[in-house]
Amino acid sequence: MIEVRGLQLEVGNFRIQGLDLVLPEGGFHVLLGPTGSGKTLILESIAGLRRIQGGRILIQGKEIQHLPPERRGISYVPQDLALFPHLTVRENLRFGVRGPGRSRKAEWDRIFPLVEALRIEPLLDRYPGGLSGGEKQRVALGRALAPSPRLLLLDEPLSALDPGLRSDLQQLIRSLHRTLRFTALHVTHDLEEAYLLADTIIVLIDGRVEQKGSREEVFLRPRSRRVAQFLGLPNLFRESVIDVAENGETLTVSFWGRTIRLPLRQASTMVRADRPVDIYLRPEEVMILREGKPVKESLRANIFEAVVSRIQDRGILQEIWVRPLGRPETLKIHLPNYVFRNLSVQEGREIRLAMRNESFWVIPGDEP
């Protein structure tokens, strides 16, 4: 277990105060946040490359915050990779496994499985300057993993790559992690990358952990409006809580001029009665009902009439904007192409929408 407890850091006007992180061993943890949220500073602090003003960093219960970087057993891959340009790929890989009394063969025995897994054997005698972007990434990963670090820190290492190559490397990192089960803390502001790689996602905004959880928890059930906005979630509607049932299992909220009752598990724990809330509806969870077709029992509670205001062909799906009748809000719906083809949806046409109770997610509307 890697723990950061009460981390305090001050750089210029930027402050991190009392930050806590717990990273279970063997997990691939993603620190996700917008530019300037302090992700890199946290990584550098854990690596020992930045002096912290307070707090503790523990690996398996042992404090390491006073140790210099070389004695922490933490490998660090910066954004620019920093492959040593005057050393060959082989020498770069050897750098972290050299040691007094360790033979070349012993070094090679440690490196070879990585060389094979990363498919970099043909590059061993080349210098980093002659490698492609993807090759450099693989060498940097190999170099960082060669000493079998207790924690691998990755600071947006894929950000400079084009989308195709980035996706290949994401797959490679994923499969490498499945095989070697190293503990990693990967920093990114790329939502897709976070979703693809993470076992757990830690959302960091303005130096504060806003949410921590599985990727499903973060993306489907954002804890706060700040997280939802950072994730770029559409369909956030400002409403209010009317009542929380005494048994603590049901929540009554206003929604588009009506009252709907939802199971309490459909709301963030921070939601309180008589407070504004934001209701989030995932675009792919909203259904358009076909005329004349009977409606399932589970959908009958939440049926709304609306007008199609815009249709956008996104290639792999159709994006449809609708406006509920007599309401100012706009709702975005994602429909798979095959569903869209079977529905006669056209701009300006009236349709009926249905949502399951499970499709609503209630977030506190005022920030703590």
Added chain:
Amino acid sequence: MRGLVGTVGAAMALFIFYAGLLLSLFLTMEKRDFFTILLAPETLFSIRLSILTATLATILALALGLPAAYALSRISFPGRKWVDTLLELPMIMSPIALGATLLVFFQTPVGRTIQEKGIFFVFEFPGIVLAQFATIAGLATRLLKVSLDEISPRYEAVARSLGASPWEAFWKITFPLAFRGLLGALILCWAKAVGEFGATVTLAGAMAFKTETMPIGIFLALASADLQKTIILILILAGIGLSALYAVRLVERHPLTR
């Protein structure tokens, strides 16, 4: 295009200006005297003394300048801007003023104690080294810092995360990467030390076969109205300086210093 031609024209004009100055020396020189003066014991002494003192001053400048440059390049410490500014003092102060300042320093109690209990500098060989060192140390630190600034500190950060001590990270990563720039900086400083006159003559004096470096030799020859000797010594000094500058260009291109 016309602007570009203008800039090349300016470069050529400067080249012609300096080449013309050197050419005037060649044209005035009595060729048959060249080897006589070059091989004269006094000239050979001056060349040896200049090379020896400039080399010692450069080694001293490197010994102090490299760690100082590293600190200025990599570490944020209180008063860094003051240190950085003061290092430029020899560049803006006239060499004679610098030499006079050293002379005054050796009149203070601290300076007198150093001379009485340690090394005697005034009008002595160590004085030449000290004067040259004082002239080039600030420049050396500045040039070494520029070379180090060009190397991203991330290399060292990564090296340390891979188990290297601060010294190992510097020696195995930053030093080889900055080597070309560091060597170029040292050659430039050495050439400047070889040509140093003002501070040296003020602190060490102008005594034949004692403190007579090449520039002091030129000064003594000119003072005794020996024009031929003056010209030949200038050409020898220019030859040494230009060879050093050419070496800097070679260092920039040499594959070993890539």
